[in-house]
Amino acid sequence: MTTERMRELLAQGTLDTLHMVGWSGLITLVGGLPLGLLLVLTDRGGLLANRPVNKLLGVVVNIGRSLPFIILLVALIPFTRLLVGTSIGPTAAIVPLAVGAIPFFARLVETAVREVDHGLVEAALAMGGSTVTVVRKVLLPQALPSLVAGLTTTVIVLIGYSAMAGAVGGGGLGTLALTYGYQRFETDFMLLIVAVLVVLVTVVQLAGDIVVRALNRRERADA
Template sequence: MSAKLLALLFSSLADTLYMVGVSSLIAFLFGLPLGVVLLVTEKGQLLESAVINRLLGSVVNAARSTPFIILMVLLIPVTRAIVGTSIGTNAAIVPLAIAATPFVGRVIEGALREVDGGVVEAALSMGASPWQIIVKVLLPEALPAIVVGLTLSVINLIGYSAMAGAIGGGGLGDLAIRYGYQRFRLDVMFLTVVVLIALVHLCQGLGDLLARRLRRDGRN
């Protein structure tokens, strides 16, 4: 492989890391409160509200059931309004973040649901407010499970970022399509897949390591 293609590979990898990193941060910032609200507004929970829970649940389910490639096309006007263009890495961040936020919300909701109800009841009996229970009980207790779920979210975003290359989103997916598929360079496509697989394994390994340490610290 030529030095030019190697430079393109590293540049595309940097674009992918940028897209995944920024969209993961945005998805977490919006998905965390979304997941908390989804849980605490359920029947029998701290802030029970059937209307809010059903409305948010419907929106989340609708967003999660929409294929990402279709979502990217549907969001082109929104992307242009936010970043001024629908092509490039910055443009790809918009649909990536919007696609990941509902997933992160469900991840947070599921992690919080695993917290022992007895711990919450004990906090309530001591006069803790719903906000105090969320911040000081639910989130700390669910942190290992949240890390595992967020790791899965990041891995999904790596796959989504590769799909973003199909409509000019940049990154490794764009490299595989333009320099691999369209130019019949199987070596480029193969190398791109290898890099993506390595990236997924790295994220999974780091996420598992952090989750294990958090569980171990929680037992001490």
């Protein structure tokens, strides 16, 4: 394979991977954040305490987290085809990526919100704050650094998931690795793909760390 051809394939594969990870990450944030909040709010002693609902949510999240991603990919093929009209390509891969990441991120959200000082919640309630106010003014702001760290971890997991999606025609760097690195034994190209994935993960982790540190400094300054 020529160098020019390698560059073209890597550029397109990287764009496809960013497309998958970007959209699935956004969907995961929109779906996982409220789910994680509900796990805390509906738990015993929560602002919306409801044990049956909490147990049901917990079961759904645990099932979602327990399924190996490669099995989830195959199991969701009919649903993916119904939703986007195809089960092949980067856009189709967004569906199983988001479904697999939402319960993972929800547990990280739950952990982050539980770390918030309960005294702050009680103070907000004592001043007449509603549940929505407590969530918006206390829980989310106080948990924000941990939430950003959790989202960073989730995006990194999605990058790994997106590579696995290549095994079933998901496109991106995973498909390139399977087609050229495994089936055609082009070791040099495989190493380049691995290097690009490492760079993507490193950039995401560094960006997340910078944001978390900035938020922590702002919290200390406000205190």
